[in-house]
Amino acid sequence: MSDAPIPTWCIVGSKNENENRGAIQLIEISAAGERSEPKSLSWAEFTSYVAECEREGPRRWVWHDTAARYSALLDAGVRVERCYDLRLCHQILAASDSVSAKTELLAASEWLVAADSADSTHSNNEPTLFDIEARPRHRTAPATLDAAMLEFERQRAALATAKNAARLSLLLSAESAGALIAAELTHAGVPWDETEHNRILTDSLGEKPPLGSKPERMQALALAIREALGDPLASVDSPPKLLRSLRAAGIEVSSTSKWELAEHEHPVVPLLLEYKRMARLFTANGWAWLDEWVHDGRYRPVYVPGGVVTGRWASSGGGALQIPRQLRPALCADPGWLLVSADVSQLEPRVLAAMSGDRAMAAAGAGKDLYAGIVESGAVSSRQDAKIAVLGAMYGSTTGDAGRLVPRLRLAFPQAMRLVDQAAAVGEQGGLVSTWLGRTSPPPADEWLELQSAASMPEASRRDEEIARRTAREFGRFTRNFVVQGTAAEWALAWMAELRLRLTQFEPISEGQALASGPVFSRHPHLAFFLHDEVIVHTPAEHAEAVSTAITESAAKAGKLLFGEAPVDFRLDLRVSERALKD
DNA sequence: TATATCTGCGCG
DNA sequence: AAAGCGCGCAGATATA
Structure with a gap:
């Protein structure tokens, strides 16, 4: 075993079609493409097998749905380094306009449905009177190894036909890493002072x-x-x-x-x-x-990676992404531990500067507050105006202060503005846009298209035309924002993925200082909270300094990974404290 | 009676 | 201010 090549992929399926935590089957694929004989393992055998493999070296666990599969592993005290989430990757590949051959992928849309949603334990399945027409039951993919293997092959084949395969592949990795992180965040919980x-x-x-x-x-x-x-x-x-x-x-x-x-x-x-x-x-x-969300000093929200069209995470239950600032003081480290919080200053405009290659905009943010830099460039006269102008540029404002200020930005930063203006123009025509790594925007709804074509008919009324123009602009604002918000989400994933790996390399603290709750993170610094452009790490106090460094270095690494040598500086606001007080 | 939609407000 | 993007959640109201 020790001399055998470490497999690159480990495809995981259930023995039975509708069961996620029973017996497991898996097959390993080496870097050279050689496949092992399928193994059948009990759940307990599987968890120790995974733990043993992880000690041996990196491989990518390929499974239907990380949320279902990995949280069970975590409960058993087992972590993995990398995975490939078939559901999330299906979502990206099936929507991508740069994948030229994906007929089979589109036909397999059952892979879009979360593994849990067809859970037979949720036995209130009896259709009500209205169910039949109103809500066709969404079938989830069969949980078997064969099914997973076929889907994996469909996805590899589709990826191979992508124009931007290298970036898209990076996106699939980042998205899958995000799924692992989300499960770990829920597992670890936010230390909460009731x-x-x-x-x-x-x-x-x-x-x-x-x-x-x-x-x-x-x-x-x-x-x-x-x-x-x-x-x-x-x-x-x-x-x-x-x-x-x-x-x-x-x-x-x-x-x-x-x-x-x-x-x-x-x-x-x-x-x-x-x-x-x-x-x-x-x-x-x-x-x-x-009462509902905090138990034993931990707030455990449920994150939904890839839950927003742009690629941002959503949350489901517990409102993780809407915790009011007023409650931040309740976010509090355990005794002997500290919180390291970091948020990125002006993430989205910096991402825009990087992806558009706008050197003037990059320079405005180099080593300082981006809005202050824009004032210094002479484009606008106050920080407040800079902020309104930048937000207006990314959201597509046309009236009020923003309407007055955005044109000045267009003069000072033509490349950045051209990128968002073009994304808007594409959307107004009903077209698709993509993020830096290749996440494609959804097409407009049928009603939208009907509205547009009806308005172009000779018999269309003034009102029809007006409505069509308005909805066209709305969709343009959506695609305008999509490219920036979506790329910022990709940067954040890359940042967290890198940080997560670095945090696992810290020496565990001694048993005596360990936390009472949760076996997996009780002796390591770990991510505790994430909010679009902000992370909070819960760490043994002795590691706080090194954690701060890891966060900063991970941000730089994320910038390089996405944008290479683009001279864009992703500045962090870092704080080490017992309580995550804000401002 | 149960679900869908709307309003208002929290977050980025 | 909400003009201008993306969300979730609670409570009230509208609807089948």
């Missing part, structure tokens, strides 16, 4: 109310609001009813949103704003959230 969270809630809302009722402070405020409106029956929680009460009280608003309310001078306004602030905290991240 006492601090409780304190924040109590400070802001008062004592925890009995189940089913609102905090007294909110009730009192609601009363004061009804009084100020002179409407004892006014509802504070129902927007339509509140709107009627506001208008009856002479406040001319068209919605009850806080930014519109803030424009009016009326005694009720500050009360309402305060109520809304409290209601938001109470319903979104109150005691109920704490």
Whole structure:
């Protein structure tokens, strides 16, 4: 065994069609393409086999769905270094407009469906009356080794026909690494100080109310609001009813949103704003959230890698990507451990500078705040204007301050602006655009295309034309932003993937200092939180310094991996602390 | 009665 | 300000 070449790929399937955690079958493929005989293993044999293989050297575990497969391995205390996620890679390859031969891939769309979603333990499968037409059951791919093998071959064949195969292959690796990271993030959890969270809630809302009722402070405020409106029956929680009460009280608003309310001078306004602030905290991240999502000092959100069309991660349950800044102090290292947080300053404009090869824009961000650099270049006169202009350029703003400022950016940074302007032009025509590594945007919906062609008919009305132009511009703004947001997501994946590998190389700390919870990360620095352009590493205090260095070096490495020697500097804002306080 | 859609607001 | 991108979630309301 020790002299045998380490396989490059290890295809993993279940013995039974619909079962993910029972007996396993696998086949190994060497770098030269030689295949082993299939092995059959019990689940327990499989976990120790994986652990043994990982000690031996790197190989890529190929499986249907990392979320299902790897979280089970982690629960068994086993980590892997690399994988290839057939579902996520299918998604990318099937959508790619640079893959020329993918008929078979498109026919195998069952690989887009998560392995868990057809879980037979979720046995409430009986179709309801409306199910038949309204919701065709999505079949997931069969879990067998044969099926995985066939899909893997389809994907390799498709990749081989891609114009940008090298980059696309990098994207498939990065996406798969992201899937591993997401599973590990959930496994490790975010160290969460429930006492601090409780304190924040109590400070802001008062004592925890009995189940089913609102905090007294909110009730009192609601009363004061009804009084100020002179409407004892006014509802504070129902927007339509509140709107009627506001208008009856002479406040001319068209919605009850806080930014519109803030424009009016009326005694009720500050009360309402305060109520809304409290209601938001109470319903979104109150005691109920704490009960549901935090256990044993760990908040375990569920991340969904590749869940956003652009390639960003989404989250499902727990609201990992929407934790309010107000609660950041509850994110707190365990005793003897520290948090190292890093966020990238102005990631998206820097990515734009790199991918467009705009040296002026790269220079504006070199070694400093990019917005300050843009001011220094003379394009605009204040940091605030620079920010509005840059965001406006990436989002496609045409009115207001942004509308005035973006043209100045177009003069100062023509290459960067040409890239986003062209992406927008393609989208307005209904075309496809791709990120730097080759993730392709989805085509416009059929209704969009119908709208456009209807508007070009001679009998089209003015109104038809207007609607068509508006939706065309909307789609253009989407494709404009897609290339930048999507490439930034790729950079972030590369950053985290590199960092993850570096973190595994730290010497484990001694048993005595280990964390009580979780076997896999109890003695190593590990990623604890991710939010588009920000990571938080939970680390034994003695490694904090070296972790900071690893984060910085990983950022530089990600830049090189994607953009080679492009002179773009990805600046980090780094902080080492016990609590992840922000600002 | 259960699901779909809308509103408002949190995050980048 | 929300003009201008991408999300998720809770609660209220609309719909089958």
